[in-house]
Amino acid sequence: MFFRRTTSYAFRALLHMSTFSSGEVQTSGEVAKSIHLPKEYISKILQLLAKYQIVGSKKGRGGGFFLIKNVNQIRLIDVVVAVEDNFDMDICVFGMSKCNSSCDCPVHESYGKLKEDFRSMLINYNIGQLSEIKNDYFPFMPS
Numbered sequence: 001m002f003f004r005r006t007t008s009y010a011f012r013a014l015l016h017m018s019t020f021s022s023g024e025v026q027t028s029g030e031v032a033k034s035i036h037l038p039k040e041y042i043s044k045i046l047q048l049l050a051k052y053q054i055v056g057s058k059k060g061r062g063g064g065f066f067l068i069k070n071v072n073q074i075r076l077i078d079v080v081v082a083v084e085d086n087f088d089m090d091i092c093v094f095g096m097s098k099c100n101s102s103c104d105c106p107v108h109e110s111y112g113k114l115k116e117d118f119r120s121m122l123i124n125y126n127i128g129q130l131s132e133i134k135n136d137y138f139p140f141m142p143s
Contacts (some may be wrong), residue, residue: 003080006045007013007084010048010079011127011130013031014044014071014127015131016031016034018067018128020066022070023066024066026066027063028065031066047066048083049065049069049083053068054067055067056068060100071097075123076125077119077125080122
């Protein structure tokens with residue numbers, strides 16, 4: 001239920017992009033440099049986000065990536081689904097095929113609550129809310 005590093009980097013890239021005006025184009029190199037990550041890796045992440053219409057892309061001279069949605073409309077779940085391969089929150093903690101209420105699992109009730117809280121957080125939080133936190137937790141964000 002935890003994210004791959006790629007998803008964390010996608011959040012960081014979007015947080016960086018949230019500091020620019022809507023539609024302002026930034027190269028993957030500019031984003032990567034700002035969040036201290038490899039350009040090639042960030043480029044692939046931004047391409048995934050573009051595929052899911054979270055960011056837009058512009059080719060050629062002056063090209064790059066830009067936000068096509070208001071940051072308050074980019075839910076964390078949207079980013080996770082775009083970046084995670086086969087994101088599935090119904091994974092059984094003991095490796096069974098699915099986690100469900102018909103299972104006689106000793107931790108199902110506690111784990112089920114944790115999953116629902118996690119799912120709720122992903123649905124109810126957005127990049128705009130995270131961008132308000134600024135420098136304390138995200139040192140790459142300008143004040």
